[in-house]
Amino acid sequence: MIEGILVFLFAMLIGSFLNVVIYRIPKGESIMFPASHCGSCNTPLKWWHNIPILSWIFLGGKCGFCGSKISVRYPIVELLTGLIGVVIYIKLGFAWYIPFVFFSFASLFALSIIDIDYMAVPDSVNVAALLFALIQPDFLHAIMNATIAAGGLFLLGFVSSKISNREAMGSADIIVAGTMGALLGFPLFFIALFLSAILALIPTLIWRENGVPFVPFLALATLIVYFFDTNAQLIVNKIIYG
Numbered sequence: 255m256i257e258g259i260l261v262f263l264f265a266m267l268i269g270s271f272l273n274v275v276i277y278r279i280p281k282g283e284s285i286m287f288p289a290s291h292c293g294s295c296n297t298p299l300k301w302w303h304n305i306p307i308l309s310w311i312f313l314g315g316k317c318g319f320c321g322s323k324i325s326v327r328y329p330i331v332e333l334l335t336g337l338i339g340v341v342i343y344i345k346l347g348f349a350w351y352i353p354f355v356f357f358s359f360a361s362l363f364a365l366s367i368i369d370i371d372y373m374a375v376p377d378s379v380n381v382a383a384l385l386f387a388l389i390q391p392d393f394l395h396a397i398m399n400a401t402i403a404a405g406g407l408f409l410l411g412f413v414s415s416k417i418s419n420r421e422a423m424g425s426a427d428i429i430v431a432g433t434m435g436a437l438l439g440f441p442l443f444f445i446a447l448f449l450s451a452i453l454a455l456i457p458t459l460i461w462r463e464n465g466v467p468f469v470p471f472l473a474l475a476t477l478i479v480y481f482f483d484t485n486a487q488l489i490v491n492k493i494i495y496g
C-alpha cells in the first residue's frame with residue numbers, strides 16, 4: 255500500500271514535468287530552461303507553486319502573483335499520470351525495468367494531449383516513447399516486435415495509399431505502432447489496434463467534420479491491453495465472435 259502511494263506521488267511529479275513537455279515542445283521551446291513560470295505574467299514559480307494538484311487547489315486555479323486563471327488541465331494531467339504509474343506498478347511490481355515502461359506510457363500520454371491540441375505529434379516525444387519501450391528483459395525480442403509492428407503498419411499504409419491514391423498513414427503512426435509492438439508483443443499488438451478502433455468509433459462519428467486525433471486511442475488501448483494482457487484478448491474475442 256505504502257509503495258503504491260509512493261509510486262503515485264513520484265508519477266505525479268513526472269506528470270508535472272509532462273505539463274512542461276506538452277506546453278513547450280510543440281512551440282519549439284526548451285523543456286529545461288527557463289524554470290517554470292506563469293504563462294501570463296512570466297513570474298518564475300516558487301517551489302510551493304509546483305506541488306502536483308495541491309498547488310492548483312490551494313491557489314484556487316489562479317496564478318499566485320497576477321491572479322490569472324490556470325487551466326484545470328494541469329492538475330488533471332498530473333492526476334492521470336499518477337494513475338498510469340499505479341496501474342503499471344500493480345502490473346509489474348518493482349521490476350527493474352518499471353521506470354522505462356512508465357516513461358514510455360508517460361511519453362505516449364504527453365503525445366496524446368499534444369495530438370488533441372495540434373492534430374500532430376512531435377517526433378522527439380514519439381521516439382522517446384519507443385526507446386523507453388525497448389528497455390526490458392528481452393531487449394532483442396522487443397526490437398523485433400517493434401520492427402514487425404512498425405514495418406507491418408508501414409506496408410499497410412504504403413499499399414493502401416497506392417490503392418486509394420492518398421496519404422493513409424503518417425510516419426508518426428508508424429513510430430507509435432513500433433512502441434505498441436515493443437510493449438505488447440504479438441498477438442496483443444493486434445488486440446490493441448482493434449480496441450483503439452472500437453474506442454475511436456463514437457468520437458469519430460460525433461466529430462467527423464473536424465477530424466479526430468488517433469494517438470489518444472492508440473495509447474489508451476495500449477495501456478488497457480498491457481494491463482489485462484490475455485484477458486483483454488478474451489474480451490475482444492467476445493466482441494468479435496459473441
Ligand SMILES: [Zn+2]
Nearest residue numbers: 292295317320
Ligand atoms: Zn501570473
